[in-house]
Amino acid sequence: MEPSLTLRGIDVYRSYLDRPEQAALVDDIRGIVTAAPLFSPETRWGKKMSVRMTSAGRFGWISDRSGYRYAAKHPNGEAWPPIPERVLDIWQALANNHRLPECCLVNWYGEGARMGLHQDRDEADFSFPVLSVSLGDEGLFRVGTDARKGPTESFWLRSGDVVVMGGAARLTYHGVDRIRFGSSTLLPQGGRINLTLRVVT
Numbered sequence: 001m002e003p004s005l006t007l008r009g010i011d012v013y014r015s016y017l018d019r020p021e022q023a024a025l026v027d028d029i030r031g032i033v034t035a036a037p038l039f040s041p042e043t044r045w046g047k048k049m050s051v052r053m054t055s056a057g058r059f060g061w062i063s064d065r066s067g068y069r070y071a072a073k074h075p076n077g078e079a080w081p082p083i084p085e086r087v088l089d090i091w092q093a094l095a096n097n098h099r100l101p102e103c104c105l106v107n108w109y110g111e112g113a114r115m116g117l118h119q120d121r122d123e124a125d126f127s128f129p130v131l132s133v134s135l136g137d138e139g140l141f142r143v144g145t146d147a148r149k150g151p152t153e154s155f156w157l158r159s160g161d162v163v164v165m166g167g168a169a170r171l172t173y174h175g176v177d178r179i180r181f182g183s184s185t186l187l188p189q190g191g192r193i194n195l196t197l198r199v200v201t
């Protein structure tokens, strides 16, 4: 399948998931959140992130006063639930490699939540892409270059869109400036969910 657009090497598959597929994925995510509750990670400096998170897979991404890292257990001490088949299917269709993701990060953006510009670079091997799925409210996604101070541009990600950052774009700086709270009817209470799939080891 060809991407709908490629921006600075990042492939965007617009409306990759139709509405029933999005709703089924939300049900899967409810299952993850029941097993591994959302939490608000703290940065090393003790500031709470505005995005609430949890994970599925062998590893989850956590952050606390010791810094951020992948961990085999939720902060409550339990293993993360498995990555849903429906999520793995998206990876199989678009990630174009033989490894399966080891982490499915679930990011939950409520009103006013954002994610600062960053690189995804806690993984061992950057030859594997990062794939992300957007659900619910629209999010303004900012992409730059592989330099922190490089030029950036932004575009709106909508429910059902899938983004693949691979190859030369694997270490592109990116972030979410803001969401348009209430712009989608997928989540009855509003908000945006982003799933990010990564090979970790």
Ligand SMILES: O=C(O)CCC(=O)C(=O)O
Residues within 6 Å of the ligand: 105, 107, 115, 120, 132, 134, 139, 141, 157, 174, 175, 176, 194, 196
């Ligand atoms: O919410 C998004 O679209 C991006 C999330 C992200 O960049 C991350 O979790 O590393």
Ligand SMILES: [Fe+2]
Residues within 6 Å of the ligand: 118, 119, 120, 174
């Ligand atoms: Fe990221």
